[in-house]
Amino acid sequence: xxxxxxxxxxxxxxxxxxxxxxxxxxxxxxxxxxxxxxxxxxxxxxxxxxxxxxxxxxxxxxxxxxxxxxxxxxxxxxxxxxxxxxxxxxxxxxxxxxxxxxxxxxxxxxxxxxxxxxxxxxxxxxxxxxxxxxxxxxxxxxxxxxxx
Numbered sequence: 001x002x003x004x005x006x007x008x009x010x011x012x013x014x015x016x017x018x019x020x021x022x023x024x025x026x027x028x029x030x031x032x033x034x035x036x037x038x039x040x041x042x043x044x045x046x047x048x049x050x051x052x053x054x055x056x057x058x059x060x061x062x063x064x065x066x067x068x069x070x071x072x073x074x075x076x077x078x079x080x081x082x083x084x085x086x087x088x089x090x091x092x093x094x095x096x097x098x099x100x101x102x103x104x105x106x107x108x109x110x111x112x113x114x115x116x117x118x119x120x121x122x123x124x125x126x127x128x129x130x131x132x133x134x135x136x137x138x139x140x141x142x143x144x145x146x147x148x
Contacts (some may be wrong), residue, residue, distance in 0.1 A: 001031070001032065001033055001034065001037040001041040001042065001044075001045055001105070001144070001145040001146075002031070002032040002034075002081045002082070002142065002143070002144050002145075003029050003030065003031050003032075003045050003048075003049065003142070003143045003144075004029070004030040004078075004081065004140065004141075004142050005027050005028070005029050005030075005049060005052070005140070005141045005142075005143065006027065006028045006030075006133060006135050006138070006139065006140045007026075007027060007054055007055065007135065007136045007137055007138075007139035007140075008023070008025070008026060008027065008028050008074070008133040008134055008135055008136055009024070009025055009134045009136045010022075010023065010024050010025070010133065010134055011023050011026075011028045011074045011131065011132065011133035011134070012074070012131070012132050012133075013074060013076060013121075013122075013123040013129050013130065013131050013132075014129065014130045014132075015123070015124055015127050015128070015129055015130075020122075020123060020124060020129075021074055021121035021122050021123055022074070022121060023071075023072035023073065023074045023119070023121050024071075024072060025069065025071050025072070025136075026066060026071030026072035026073055026074070026118075026119075027049065027066060027071065027072075027073050027074070028073075028074045028076065028131065028133050029049065029073055029074070029075050029076065030076050030078040030081060031045075031075060031076065031077055031078060031081075031106055031109060032077075032078050032079060032080070032081025032082050032096065033077075033079070033082075033096065033097040033101065033102040033105050033106065034082050034095050034096060034097055035095070035097050035098075035101075037097060037101075037105055037145065038105075039105075039108060040145075041105070041145035041146075042105055042108050042109050042112060043112065044145045044148050045109065045143060045145055046109060046112040046113055046116065048143050049066065049073075049113070049143070050065065050066050050067050050113065050116045050118055051065045051066075051067065052065055052066065052141065053065050053068075054137075054139050054141065055068065055069045055071065062139075066118060067116065067117065067118065071118070072118065072119040072120070072121065073113055073118055073119070073120045073121070074120075074121050074122070074123075074131075074133070075106075075109065075110050075113070075120055075121070075122045075123070076122070076123045076129065076131060077102065077103070077106045077123065077125050077126070079093060079096035079097075079102065080093070080096075081096075082095040082096040082097075083095075099125075099126060102125075103125050103126075106125060110122055
């Protein structure tokens, strides 16, 4: 399971011009699921994300976590994180999990973030979405659960 995490001052996701999710300060999380991912991968990423110390403390140093600063998450499912670009010019997505499995793990990821006391907004699984954000820093971090 891969997550691209962007620290944001605000963010929103739209589908067909209508806002379906919006947050103030926190993280935009783009989440990709592959075939062998399971609930252990979900738990690992949730723990990393809610405790990742990349928000400024009172002295302006990156010492606070999402929990410390009571931030929010805009969670977006993104199968393209498992694109294989080794051959040719058209990416292959054979490494992305099938939609049923990906949706189940994506939903579990969001529930576990909420269970940590974090407010979560989401896009719509499988929809064409437009995501807007102000990347604060900029801070962008990639976490792969296979690196645990």
